[in-house]
Amino acid sequence: MKTKLFFLSVGIASIVLTSCRNSSTFYTNTLRSQSFVQPNSDSRYDFLWVLDNSGSMKPRRDFVSDNLNSFLNILNSKKAIDYQMAVVTTDFFTDSGALVKAPSGLQLVKSSSANPVADMAEIINSIQDSNTSFWEQGLENSYQAVFKNKSKFMRSGVPLIVVYLTDEDDYSCQGHCWGVEPENNPDWISFDASRYIDFFKTVKASEKSDVIVFPIVGVNQTNCQVSSVGQRYMALSEAIGNQGKTGSVCDLDLPASYNNIAQIIADRGNVFRLDTPASGQNIRVFVDGALLSGDPANYIFDAEQNSIVITGALPKPGSIIEVTFEQSQTN
Numbered sequence: 001m002k003t004k005l006f007f008l009s010v011g012i013a014s015i016v017l018t019s020c021r022n023s024s025t026f027y028t029n030t031l032r033s034q035s036f037v038q039p040n041s042d043s044r045y046d047f048l049w050v051l052d053n054s055g056s057m058k059p060r061r062d063f064v065s066d067n068l069n070s071f072l073n074i075l076n077s078k079k080a081i082d083y084q085m086a087v088v089t090t091d092f093f094t095d096s097g098a099l100v101k102a103p104s105g106l107q108l109v110k111s112s113s114a115n116p117v118a119d120m121a122e123i124i125n126s127i128q129d130s131n132t133s134f135w136e137q138g139l140e141n142s143y144q145a146v147f148k149n150k151s152k153f154m155r156s157g158v159p160l161i162v163v164y165l166t167d168e169d170d171y172s173c174q175g176h177c178w179g180v181e182p183e184n185n186p187d188w189i190s191f192d193a194s195r196y197i198d199f200f201k202t203v204k205a206s207e208k209s210d211v212i213v214f215p216i217v218g219v220n221q222t223n224c225q226v227s228s229v230g231q232r233y234m235a236l237s238e239a240i241g242n243q244g245k246t247g248s249v250c251d252l253d254l255p256a257s258y259n260n261i262a263q264i265i266a267d268r269g270n271v272f273r274l275d276t277p278a279s280g281q282n283i284r285v286f287v288d289g290a291l292l293s294g295d296p297a298n299y300i301f302d303a304e305q306n307s308i309v310i311t312g313a314l315p316k317p318g319s320i321i322e323v324t325f326e327q328s329q330t331n
Contacts, residue, residue, distance in 0.1 A: 097144025140172035
């Protein structure tokens, strides 16, 4: 996403936007322009939930389970989503990338299920603390889960959403993986973060699809006390891009962090948030240089979200969407 600011003298000036539009428009010094690239506007998504199985994280795992219904309502708010969900833990020493299995044998939650909320609860409730849960290796366990089990929960051409929920940083171990917890263990050797960045950047590329990473982790030691800040998870999300966003695992922040994942996916390809507050006046939307009619059947301006919402046919993936708008003069 690229933002351009037009700083013009007070009054009215004529600016030719681009040669391909063959038109000119008059602007004041409050006019702004912001460009977006249209992502794939998929209605199918596969989820891998990576949940910290240490005992202290049980209330937060329960929150994911207990509030899945509201999560799904947000997810389906813009379009019906066809989803599949699988779960792994951060405990690589015990699980080695295995998907969590409910007592009934269930490992996959599908949107077509008669009761996906109950299915997810059965899987999450079966997660147990273990003797090795203190050594959180969420990146390695998610890597191995995809490498070993992708045919079980990943569909070709369908974006993969990876959600990490933990109050520790990642300690994925390459060597000397024994002893006390890694924070107090000078001998262990971590896997370089590039192992996971390179893998998740490319695992869906041949299918012309992508991976989106959402860490719900300790973002600092100010919001609440966490065991450690999730630096490696945040770095992975930033490196992958694709609208992935970090959320705080703090109890007061957890509802917003959780529901924001569903909102971003629901809005994907439909909603384009402006970086600068807009007045709602003089809005024009161009798709690949062509002016889109301002009919509400094509798009609307959502003042609450400060966003352009495409209501008609979505632009094709890769299209350049440019929005020109008048900046709000109120604080």
